[in-house]
Amino acid sequence: MKKLALVGSTGSIGTQTLDVVDKYPEQFQIEGLAAGSNVSLFLEQLHRFKPKKASVGTKQLADELRPLLPAGVELFYGEEGLVEVAAGTDADMVVTAVMGSVGLRSTLAAIDEGKTIGLANKETLVTAGHLVTSLAKKKGVSLLPIDSEHSAIFQCLNGEHRKEVQQITLTASGGSFRHLTRDELASVTVEDALRHPNWSMGAKITIDSATMVNKGLEVIEAHWLFDAPYDQIGVLLHPESIIHSYVEFVDGSIVAQLGSPDMRVPIQYALTYPERWPSPAKRLSLAELGSLHFKEMDYNRFPCLRLAFECGRIGGTATTVFNAANEVAVARFLNRDISFLRIESLIEEVLGKHDVQAEPDLDSIQAADVWARELAVRL
Known part of the structure; x- marks a missing residue:
C-alpha cells in the first residue's frame, strides 16, 4: 500500500486524485490532506479518508472545522499547515496540487524529507526551479509530473x-x-x-x-x-x-x-509509476476522431x-515575478477589476520595473514574489 499526502485536495487536480484513490482503495492510504477555504468539501474528504494530519487556509477556518473533525485527525492551518501535511507524515509520496507559489515551501520540505513528489503545482518550478531540482538531486527524490503535457x-x-x-x-x-x-x-x-x-x-x-x-x-x-x-x-x-x-x-x-483529455490518466500514471493500471477515463478512438489539427504558434x-x-x-527572479504578477492579474480579472487584455500588459509592466537577481536564495525569491504582487495590485 502506497501512503499519500495531498496538498490542494479540494481543487480540480486534488478531487481527481482522490477519484483515482477511490478506484483503488486497497492500494492507497491517505496520510495527509490540505485545502484552502472549501470547508464543506474538505470535511467530506476528511470523514471519507481519515488522514492523520489536515490543514486549511486560515486559523478562523481551522477553528470552525475543529469540532467537526473525525477522531484522530490533527488539524493545522496556513503555510505551516501545508508543510506539516507535506513533510510531517509517513507518506511515501506527496501530490502537490495547490494553486500558485504558496506550494513552494511545502514542496521543498517534502523533498528534504525524502518523499517522492507528484508535481501538479507548476509554480513551484517556475518560481524556484534551481532550488527544487538541486535539492531533489541531493536527496535522491523523484519529481513525477502530473500536468498532462x-x-x-x-x-x-x-x-x-x-x-x-x-x-x-x-x-x-x-x-x-x-x-x-x-x-x-x-x-x-x-x-x-x-x-x-x-x-x-x-x-x-x-x-x-x-x-x-x-x-x-x-x-x-x-x-x-x-x-x-x-x-x-x-x-x-x-x-x-x-x-x-x-x-x-x-x-x-x-x-x-x-x-x-482526462486528467485522471496522468494523475494515475504518477501515482502508480512505473506500473500502469486500468483507468476510468474514456478510451480514445482515432477512428471516431477522424482527423487532428495543428498550427504554428x-x-x-x-x-x-x-x-x-x-x-x-x-532566469533568476524574472520567472518568479512573471508568475506572481500573473496571479494577481488573473485574480483582478476574475473580480472584474480589470479587462482580459489588461492581464498581459500588467504582467509586462511589472516585469519592466523589476531588477532581476540571477541566483536568488529562497528569501530573495519570496521577497521578489511579494514585491511583484504589491506592485501588480497598485498598477
Missing part, C-alpha cells in the same frame, strides 16, 4: 538517452478564445473566459489557458524537469488536446503520447507565451 514528455523520454533528443514540443489547445482576434478579445467577459473547450479545470488555470500563460509556465517547468535548454522547447497549437506533447529525436523519429496573438520564454532565458 509533462506526463506525456516523461513517458516519451522513458528509456531514451537525453543526448539523442532534438526537440521537445508542448501542445496547446489555445484556450477559450483560440478563434478570436486581438480586437475581439477587448470585450470578452469572465464567463466567456471560463468556458474551456476541452478540459475541466479550476478558474485560475482556465484563465491562464486563455492567455497562454499556462503554456508559458509549462515551458519553464519543462526546462527544469527535463534539463532542456529553451531553444530545444517548442509549442504547437493543437485544438483537440489529443496529442498531449511529443519528443523529436536526432534521427527524425517522433514519439508522442495520445489520450482523451503565433507569439503576437499570445504575447504572454513570448514573455514566458523571455523570462525563462533571463
